[in-house]
Amino acid sequence: MIKRMKGTYDITDDIGYYQAVETQINKVSKLFAYQEIRTPHFENRDLFHRGVGEDSDIVSKETYDFEDRGGRINTLRPEGTAPIVRAFIENKLYANPVVPQKVYYYGSMFRYERPQKGRFREFRQFGAEAFGSAEPALDAEIIAYAHTLLRALKINDVTVHLNTLGDKKSQTDYATALKKHFKPHLDTLCGDCNKRFSDNPLRILDCKVDQDKPIMQTAPKTLDYLTEAAKAHFDAVVDYLTAMKIPFEIDHNLVRGLDYYTHTVFELKVSKELLGNQNAICGGGRYDNLVETLDGPPTPAVGFAFGVERLIVALKANDYPLVDPHVHAYFLIMGKQARLKAMELSQKLRLGGLLTDLDYMDKGMKGQFKQSAHKNARFVIIIGDAEIENETVNVKDQLNNEEWTIAMDNLYITLVEKLTAKNYDCEDCDHKGESQ
Numbered sequence: 366m367i368k369r370m371k372g373t374y375d376i377t378d379d380i381g382y383y384q385a386v387e388t389q390i391n392k393v394s395k396l397f398a399y400q401e402i403r404t405p406h407f408e409n410r411d412l413f414h415r416g417v418g419e420d421s422d423i424v425s426k427e428t429y430d431f432e433d434r435g436g437r438i439n440t441l442r443p444e445g446t447a448p449i450v451r452a453f454i455e456n457k458l459y460a461n462p463v464v465p466q467k468v469y470y471y472g473s474m475f476r477y478e479r480p481q482k483g484r485f486r487e488f489r490q491f492g493a494e495a496f497g498s499a500e501p502a503l504d505a506e507i508i509a510y511a512h513t514l515l516r517a518l519k520i521n522d523v524t525v526h527l528n529t530l531g532d533k534k535s536q537t538d539y540a541t542a543l544k545k546h547f548k549p550h551l552d553t554l555c556g557d558c559n560k561r562f563s564d565n566p567l568r569i570l571d572c573k574v575d576q577d578k579p580i581m582q583t584a585p586k587t588l589d590y591l592t593e594a595a596k597a598h599f600d601a602v603v604d605y606l607t608a609m610k611i612p613f614e615i616d617h618n619l620v621r622g623l624d625y626y627t628h629t630v631f632e633l634k635v636s637k638e639l640l641g642n643q644n645a646i647c648g649g650g651r652y653d654n655l656v657e658t659l660d661g662p663p664t665p666a667v668g669f670a671f672g673v674e675r676l677i678v679a680l681k682a683n684d685y686p687l688v689d690p691h692v693h694a695y696f697l698i699m700g701k702q703a704r705l706k707a708m709e710l711s712q713k714l715r716l717g718g719l720l721t722d723l724d725y726m727d728k729g730m731k732g733q734f735k736q737s738a739h740k741n742a743r744f745v746i747i748i749g750d751a752e753i754e755n756e757t758v759n760v761k762d763q764l765n766n767e768e769w770t771i772a773m774d775n776l777y778i779t780l781v782e783k784l785t786a787k788n789y790d791c792e793d794c795d796h797k798g799e800s801q
């Protein structure tokens with residue numbers, strides 16, 4: 366038997382959680398006026414090398430690269446921002462009269478990582494990007510957007526970890542200070558950190574191997590190396606978040622693993638009770654130079670990405686209430702003629718917005734009844750020879766065990782009336798409303 370590839374998984378029983386997350390993503394994105402954008406799952410490899418950075422872990426160690434039959438080098442997207450930036454430039458979205466351009470995406474990302482709890486080779490991200498404004502208010506908006514999604518999913522114990530990398534000059538000055546700090550201790554740091562020391566010293570702070578060493582805790586802080594303009598930007602973000610009542614804490618060692626960030630960087634963390642040590646559920650920041658790096662016009666931007674699998678672990682740990690799969694009506698049929706009638710009536714009910722199902726296995730009455738219970742049917746509708754003869758159906762309401770016989774022509778309207786009756790809250794019924 367052919368098995369699924371290492372680090373991948375099938376979504377079967379958990380599909381309800383994914384659908385709940387997707388529903389809330391679409392709802393909350395509308396609240397913040399972000400439009401969905403969909404880009405291909407594979408891109409030219411150079412996009413990630415130039416966009417994400419050669420020495421980032423995801424590009425140097427984790428991409429899925431393959432040559433296609435035309436000799437092109439493709440990469441399965443390991444993250445969403447570089448493809449969105451490419452699409453922004455290629456589709457000239459910068460010329461769109463709507464500014465800033467605010468977009469969101471949802472879909473699979475691929476990284477060749479060592480699979481472990483909460484780490485997969487194919488996983489899903491929900492992300493958002495806003496292009497065209499350098500206003501710190503937009504940084505605050507995007508953080509509020511991420512925070513609101515978690516609230517919508519009833520995850521309330523969330524902290525925003527906030528830091529700033531400042532502008533170019535702040536980053537250069539900070540890198541010099543970091544080098545001075547780490548230089549005498551290089552022999553205590555891991556091999557990767559020794560490499561980072563010469564390539565990109567900021568990255569040392571992001572090291573998962575060395576993160577708990579005291580030398581990390583005493584490292585210089587970005588806030589002490591900001592230019593005046595960078596400090597004003599950061600202070601404004603803090604003021605906006607405070608006004609919006611988004612709880613945050615400043616995290617001096619937060620630098621994020623990707624090369625393109627400038628100014629604000631942030632992570633949203635949920636409690637360790639929900640997610641253990643892998644409790645960063647969303648990460649993001651400002652990236653004012655990436656559009657230009659990828660040959661677009663200079664365009665400031667800010668964005669975030671959520672790991673959907675971690676969101677789902679958090680939802681489960683939090684007992685997020687799912688609606689059980691159900692149908693409104695399930696037909697129990699006796700005989701060929703009854704099947705014909707049930708096919709006709711079920712189509713009418715479906716066109717009228719009722720969730721409807723029937724037997725396709727030629728099961729006996731008992732077997733069909735069991736199926737109706739598996740499907741959580743509210744109404745069981747019985748059709749046999751007598752019903753065909755009289756043009757009636759026998760309906761059993763499973764909510765209160767009432768049973769009645771009605772004309773086939775009245776079936777639809779009767780079910781709708783019952784479903785919209787007061788005190789019955791039908792999650793996905795089109796006919797909802799306090800109509801009686």
Ligand code: AMP
Binds near residue numbers: 484485645671
């Ligand atoms: P990043 O793009 O590395 O900033 O990651 C953003 C979010 O995606 C993280 O906070 C994780 O929740 C999630 N994530 C990253 N890598 C993986 C992975 N290999 N498997 C599952 N989720 C991941």
